[in-house]
Amino acid sequence: MRWRGRRQSSNIEDRRGTGGRARGGFGGLGRLRIPMGRGRKGRGRVGRSAGLGGFGLIAVVVIAMFLGVDPTQFLTGGGSGPVSVPSQSTSRQLSPGADPLRDFVAVVLADTEDVWHAQFRRQLDAAYREPNLVLFENGVESACGYAGSAVGPFYCPGDQKVYLDLGFFQQLKQRFGAPGDFAQAYVIAHEVGHHVQTLLGISQEVRKVQRGLPEAEANELSVMLELQADCFAGLWANHAERTKQILEAGDIDEALGAASAIGDDTLQRQARGYVTPDSFTHGTSDQRQRWFKRGFQEGRLEACDTFSASAL
Numbered sequence: 001m002r003w004r005g006r007r008q009s010s011n012i013e014d015r016r017g018t019g020g021r022a023r024g025g026f027g028g029l030g031r032l033r034i035p036m037g038r039g040r041k042g043r044g045r046v047g048r049s050a051g052l053g054g055f056g057l058i059a060v061v062v063i064a065m066f067l068g069v070d071p072t073q074f075l076t077g078g079g080s081g082p083v084s085v086p087s088q089s090t091s092r093q094l095s096p097g098a099d100p101l102r103d104f105v106a107v108v109l110a111d112t113e114d115v116w117h118a119q120f121r122r123q124l125d126a127a128y129r130e131p132n133l134v135l136f137e138n139g140v141e142s143a144c145g146y147a148g149s150a151v152g153p154f155y156c157p158g159d160q161k162v163y164l165d166l167g168f169f170q171q172l173k174q175r176f177g178a179p180g181d182f183a184q185a186y187v188i189a190h191e192v193g194h195h196v197q198t199l200l201g202i203s204q205e206v207r208k209v210q211r212g213l214p215e216a217e218a219n220e221l222s223v224m225l226e227l228q229a230d231c232f233a234g235l236w237a238n239h240a241e242r243t244k245q246i247l248e249a250g251d252i253d254e255a256l257g258a259a260s261a262i263g264d265d266t267l268q269r270q271a272r273g274y275v276t277p278d279s280f281t282h283g284t285s286d287q288r289q290r291w292f293k294r295g296f297q298e299g300r301l302e303a304c305d306t307f308s309a310s311a312l
Helices: 058-066 100-124 167-174 181-200 202-210 215-244 251-261 264-272 285-298
Strands: 012-014 132-135 139-142 145-148 154-156 161-164
Touching (some): 012 100, 100 132, 100 215, 139 161, 154 181, 161 181, 181 215, 202 215, 215 251, 215 285, 251 285
Parallel strands (some): 012 132, 132 161
Antiparallel strands (some): 139 145
16 A cells, blocks of 8 residues: 555544543534435334434444454443543654554545545535544543453544554454555544444434344344445545555455455354354455445445345
8 A cells, every 4th residue: 555655644642651541522513414225124214314422332342243252351331321531641642754553544544534525525515524543552441431452443433533452453464364554444444434424323323223123133234334334445445546546456455355354254153163144243254345345446425325235
């Protein structure tokens, strides 16, 4: 990926070495609309406008399942609203070039900002609200509670921030067999995709519908939500390449390799030798690759409507 020498986002909170604590917030953007089709199996319309709000620990729990671990061992806090977070530390400041991996993350985040500002303006006639990305080590407090590094990267809707321990990128290479800088960029773009879903009210509406469903059907909606975030990551790659020519040979294959490595079927098969489709929350390896490719090939928000797709 061509990233050196390009603009870095100022929305990086570097809490490494500070205990991972900072004040959590709760913002609002008003109401946006995105046309989404009828949910499968007659569930009704998913994705209509909804006021911004948090759904507590759900986002962290989902990411824990993404790694095939028990989320309860990494989280504290509870309830459905934002969690009060201490404010005793500040973001660490580093000069450009002192930490190349941090610089890389800041460039990718800047690219997502540029793409989503343009998409919100052109397709929705609305303003895009940029998320902060929090770098941490070992564990971190967010408005969704405390999360240890084993949870992996996650997005917290309560404070509208992406959380990332850079050590995850080493795990992505060694544990999941998905090396490469564009595999790392895909992870960031996927989490930013969850932020886009929150701004559009999609995540909130999905959680409302899930509360009245059996577990298997609620899980299916989670799969649709995650695959849409994969599609949004592909949409980002499409427009970033169009406007900045960021791609090098093999980059898309790196992203597809990461998408494949973290499919529910692949993770379950590795962990216990068999799969249970009703428990899937993120989608199979093939599905994750397919929806990333769809977003990359078409580059349109409406192409990412997983909720009315005849097949995932």
